[in-house]
Amino acid sequence: MRIFWRTLAVLGGVVLLLLIAIAIAIRTVDVKEFIGPIQQRVKEATGRDLTVRGGIDLKLGLEPKLVLDDVTLGNAPWSKQPQMITAKHVEAQIELLPLLHKRFEVISFKLIGPTIALETDASGKGNWEFPSLSTAANANTQAPSGATLGSFAVGDIAVSDGAVTFRDGKTGEVTTIVVEDFSVHARDALSPVSGRFRGKINDTAVALEGDFGPLDQLMRQKWPYPVTVQGDINGKKATVDTQLTVKDSVVGLDNLKVGSGSSQITGKMAVVAVGTRPKVTFKFDAPTLWVADLSFPAIAAAAAKAVAKSKYVFSDQAIDVGALKDFDAEGEIAVGTLTLLDGRKLGQVHVQFTLLNGKLDVPLLQATALGGTVLGHAQLDASRAPNAALSMHIEAKNLDLAAIVAAAGVQREFRGGKTELKADVNAHGASPRQWASTASGNIIAVVGPATVSGGKGNPDSSLDRLAGAVNPFRDIDATTQLHCAVIRLPLVNGVATVDRSIAAETSKLGATASGRLDFRDETLDLAFHPQIRQGVKIEIPQVAELVHLRGPFASPAVGIDATATAATVARLGAAVYTGGLSILGESLLAQAKGDPGAPCQIALGHGAGTTTAAAKPAGNANPAATATQDVGKALGRLLGR
Template sequence: MTRTRKIAIGIVGGIALLVAVLVVVVATFDWNRAKPMINERASAALGRPFAINGDLSVRWERETGEGGWRSWVPWPRVVAHDITIANAPWAKAPHFATLKRGEFSLAPLPLLAQRVVIRRIQLTEPAADLERLEDGRANWVFTLPESGEPSPWVLDINEIGFDKGRVGFVDQMLKADLTVLVDPLGKPVPFADVAGKSFVPQDGSAPAPRDYVFGWKVDGKYKGLPTKGEGKVGGMLAMQDPRQPFPLQADVAIGGTRASVAGTLTDPVNLGALDLHLKLSGASMAQLYPLTGVTLPDTPPYSTDGHLVAKLQNPGGAVFEYRDFNGKVGDSDLRGDITFALGAPRPKLTGKLSSKLLRMADLGPLIGVPSGGGAAAASDKSADAPAKPKGGKVLPTQAFRTDRWRDMDADVSLDAARIVHASKLPLSDLSAHVVLQDGKLTLDPLRFGMAGGTMSATARLDGSGTPLTGRVDMRARRLQLKQLFPSAESMQKTLGELNGDLAISGAGNSVAALLGTATGDVKMLVNDGVISRSLMELAGLNVANYVVSKLFGDDEVQINCGAADLELKRGVMTPRVFVFDTENALISISGTANFKDETVDLDISPDSKGFRIFSLRSPLYVRGSFGSPDVGVHVAPLAARGAGMVALGVLLTPAAGLLALIAPSTTDENACGPLLEQMRKPPKAPAPAKGK
């Protein structure tokens, strides 16, 4: 054997011996001795105390997934027990995160290229406690040490698995205190089985969503409301590819609101986009405001089912589109498309809605009137439910939430093909356009088909200041009397119509407050009608029923013309002219109706036509509150006539005694002609004055 060969064999043998010794040392090394160094380095990197409190071991094993000569290279498998990361000094929980056991295998060859490749990390009972204070401090924000240049090392983790985990979330800003438990499903659930085949691309243009791997449950409070729910999500591997849709499914109840979603989240690391089937239901849409920041009106119980598409990284702000949804609000159906855009200077809600059947009672809460929509409405005790007026009042006192008006803008239209009213008011259709801009709400137009005619209005409410100011203009044209009273047989013979105009303005944060300060005009004209006690009973007008019975008994009386020109000044309505020209008499009404304190003081005076017997047709009065008025006959005139009747009855025959009850004839038999001239003048309303 030559000297050179001996030297070569010696070198190779020495290297082999060195490797063998190194392998033996590494294999038998007690890695717990390295824990202080590892803990110190990790703590410095995180800016928080890090500790491996349990056993730390390293085993060298061949990786079965490798091929060729690489399969002979052993990989170190690291196993650590009882790992903790300390919490922020101000946090309540002792640790930010804990881990019962962590295990991973490290690829040795990529280390030569400054790449840390971990095929899989397996976590046992991971737990984290997230907390944020009212001042915005969050314990998940770490103070990392500053480095001059970015590290050349690259971390590549292929997959993260765990058996079960817990996340606590306490956020004073969101008024949240939640606990989330996550468990593997055991067997992956196909995406199409949960979300439906409609969410799976059929043409291969986009990658198909992966299966659901984990199940989760949540319990606690969000926005101060009881919260409970459960759902499914995909595996951690599905989160790495931004083009790969990440599967989501959830069924959550927050207070009186319930949401059910199934679909995908694109680019979950950066919250790219949502594509979900969304079902939403609750006691009132107004209860969505604290959860979403979307200003919606008070409504009866509702439910919707539609397709939610969201572009979360849109340059101008996230955009949410609720497409082709169908729903119910109370007993009314609703469908259409809604878009909510988070942009400057404030978010904006736009949409086009339609309804085949709209129940008027379901629109009542829009102006603060309880819907009375059955048990669900009766059981709704939330702060968003319209309050009933107190102290015998009848005008709606529920305050308009003008602070919410300033939080967003809106442009929404609604068309309803058919309208149903509980009292059989003959409404046929509805068209409305709502615009909310800078805290100013406009309804233009608000148009009803009613009794063969039209009812059109515009309303402008300015909630940008306090108190709210508003103006309403309304026109009623060619309302057919026989359709207004379809159950009255006597009305079916008449061709009469009702026409009217209204223009009022006021200031106040409720319907009652607005009317209590209102100033403006109300004009109305009725021709060729019929009035009777039975008709008033059908209309449900108890006071009018009494008045008609006193004036005309049980007879049907032809109305030639009814005309009203009413002045409203600072909440007090006074008739300029308020007359009914009937076949027997001219009925005039005078007095006041005070909307500020909801009281009425009216006199109803009948003047007979010609020399006719008008038995006990004395002037009447209506006094008291709107809710409980007092109706009766004026005592003084009736007593005088009664005394005259007694005196005459002593001296004259019984027939002569009736002379004391005969009212003198009036020279003006019909007031409609002069009133028509007044009605041609348009109603006027001044600019609303605040605080009056």
């Protein structure tokens, strides 16, 4: 919207420039003879050439009308386009009686079919930067358009069927504004001003109406100056209400109220134009804030399109962090309920930050999310953009396991399972994917005791398939008693090497995982090793010696090591069939020490994964022969023979 307001300001300046030309025209007896003086005056004021190809005409009457056709204004020497402004038709209707007193009051001013090309060069200088129109017109002037310019006044201004383009010389990006209708009305210099705009900014439809204080008040710098704007932006209700103040080099917006859709923001804001970069300060409060209300459709559509084409979980869409070098800032925002684009909600959001010389420091970042609390701080050094350095520390406590797995696409009932998360990560890059692929640090998540409903899982969920493959009791037990779960990822340059630092324990089994997660190409290769607890009855078809989770983060595949599992089935089947536990020493069975958290302790780095020697066979004179016979019987039962 900054470009939009800048465009309106430039458009107002263009109107002023043309009104000056009209004022000169009225003083001349033969309007066709004073095109030269008009062009000279504009040249002095702007340094640009004004051309009136269609000529100029004065239509006399009770309200004389001055008409100019095919008008152009030259561009800056470095600009891409030869003309900054072209207009098909310019029309001004003038009060007759004030002319007797050499006062020029324009009843209405119309600008039809203008095309305005705004742009900046590589250093940020705009092609609209030329000497002040008010200074060039009259050193003793009062207010411009809408009030008085010397002995000059205008009531209604209208612009229709116009087009404005803004080209950023640094990035090459072009913003297009279609002006269907723009109007400003003021009865006189001391009366309030009303305005209206209808058109499009890029592909976003905008329809706004506003009420402002008298322009005489603005030009005399009698603060505060009231500003109220309301309307629709792409079909969403939008409002702005504030008190404008300008003192020295500080522009302030006090008692600021900004509304968009269902969101409402209140607070204050100031822009300090001192030094080489402006500084923005603000403090905002919002009871409810929807991110969708702050997103322009064109930007959201482009982001959605990029995500749809990407095969990665972390977006590879570059973030223009380099823009942080263009200004300094200090701000604070508090939001009661923040609704994200995917519908998830964060509560009690509180953020404080400072931005200095391209270095963003966020000392406070807190919110309630997923049933718990999140507290963190971060730093982003954009001075080296696009290779910006990111440092982040996050701690989350009392998170709800049910909410976490639901966000991961698992639909299953959970009770309990309070979760804690801690992350200390350093990275560099210009997109979430680059930050993930260069991350170094540690991420630890610990889940407490929980009761998980049993039954068949969702076949489309990788997590559900993994849980079903690792836990042979899940599909037959009404509930699973989870004692603990741990995920510890030591990251080095985007790669996490897992050596039993992922684990889970239930009342019947435990499991540890080893392998690798590579955030550089977003692939994982993990082997999960289940351990059945001593004394737990096992049905042969349920047993898996080793479960693999391999593939891309977005859709990993779950597989069972068939060779290892077949051997284990044979050995374990004999024990089950005879009713004995002759292979307690096998790696499938955990040592029974009454410590259900042993694998979790190992995952946290607090324990050592030890196994026991094989237990003695129970009461068999020839255990080897018995085992051989029982293997055949067990396999026979397994195959239905």
